[in-house]
Amino acid sequence: MEEKVMEAVNAEENICVPENLIYQRPETLLDVPMHYCPGCAHGTVHKLIAEVIDELDIQGKTIGVAPVGCSVFAYQYLGVDFSEAAHGRASAVATGIKRVMPDKYVFSYQGDGDLAAIGTAETIHTCNRGENLLIIFINNGIYGMTGGQMAPTTLPNMKSTTSPYGRDVQTMGNPLVMTDLIKQLPSVYYITRQAVNTAGNVRKAKKAIKKGFQYQDLNKGTSFVEIVANCPSNWKMTPLQSNKFLEDQMFPYYPLGDIKVPEKEVK
């Protein structure tokens, strides 16, 4: 059986030529193994950022800011200049970069512990000043890097290593919905919540990320793209189970879609 297949391929002319390429690794995504767990959303979102940077041809004009969290090594995977910030401070670091290099495209990439717990003040004030940059917010409802502790975005009754009996909202508070806070701020230009759990959602998420870069040409304020993401390892699920959990539990609490769009785009 195997031999037959080999023969068939050999018989054909070589189709692996550049003219036939319809899909390849984006240039900005470096050809190195990633440390992410199987099924994790971080890798997918990295790829989308790389595709967008390639398509906009802004590799030489983009500066990223990596957080402390699972994506701390984003700079080893994305081939643009990068600053690795202290935990929670990515948007302040991004502010410093954008203020001294206003003609560059600047984005921060942050988890929920980073952006919505230790870095809440920086997030809010970066948005309130309307810094002309893109914040990509990976909301997986848990602290991935440190091994599954409760995040500000952990769902009610959801178990984590520090809410082993489930998040008790009486004592641990309710999940913090960051977009609810920042949508009040006039200086935020674009807010959207996306996911990368299906092919369709991946396409939409990519469009959102692209807008976050393109809007920087307009200098109209901050773009905030939240990705509701899975964390199979720390949710203690298979990737498939984690995708189901996204749909069943996370999306009802964090509904997908645009939250604030520029005036002219309002339908």
Place this chain on the structure above:
Amino acid sequence: MKELKLMKGNEALAEAAIRAGCDAYFGYPITPQSEVLEYLSREAEKRTGMVVLQAESEVASINMIYGGAGCGKKVMTSSSSPGVSLMQEGISYIASAEVPCLLVNVQRGGPGLGTIQPSQADYYQSVKGGGHGDYKMIVLAPSSVQEMADFVSLGFDLAFKYRNPVMILSDGALGQMMEKVELQPHQERSTELLQEWATVGRTPDRDSNFITSLHMQPEQMEEVNIHLQNKYKLIAENETRVECVNCDDADYIIVAYGLVARVCHNAAQLGRDKGLKIGVIRPITLSPFPTDYISKASEQVKGILDVEMSAGQMVDDVRLAVNGKKPVEFYGRMGGIVPTPEEILAALEEKLVGGK
């Protein structure tokens, strides 16, 4: 022609920043140094296009510094003791990632919220690495409004020469008092101050640059540490600065820095009026510390008095320098009180001259 002005220390520092071609200032108000942010907010952008941003906290401002400095720009912040405490994590990252920047601490009395009066109680924090890990800043200690101004461009030069954070360690009196100051001519803001290591947008001829302090392999992390320690050694060899007044014939030496050194000059004069030969050594760089200089100077004297506006912090380094060869005594006031020349002389007489 000389450009002379009567200015507050904080304002002279701010004016010097504009003239030094500083690209950006990020800061948060705190007494006794808010004039720096206020002065720059008024003057800087309209004159040179320098970025001036009031951050939401000192935590944010030091991280804005990290970002801006990572772009190879001349960036600075200033604060006073409680605010500088908040910056320590950021300073550790900056030192590790080796991004050059200028930080200013106009010290006030502590601990805690403390007072708004002058103090020198942040010596340990500044020279021993107030944040985590084995790092050192270069620490410059001005003792006049003139030096508040002069140390800005010196600080930037050293920061860029060694890719290291530089701190100007001042105090509330130097920040608030007015003195004559000679201002340096304007330097161009060299916006093209692009360093080959900086995050300025990748060019096709190179891999991407990253500013990071993360090294997961212990061997690699140790390499970074060895590199930093070698750099600090080089800085100590090349950049140690100290001033010495009337030490040649001195029987006693007072060691003091900053504002207190000036009070000590008066104390020394009072002593000489009474026939006591007193000299004053003023470390200008607190880090690197003039260890060898003080060690040598101690050989020909009977004793040394260290004077500080603290419970005695620099005195540890003086004792290490003297290494038991001669008595080293300490006199200090705390909590925002500046010692008088009379007090200092009395302390010297009591601890070093009298009877012993």
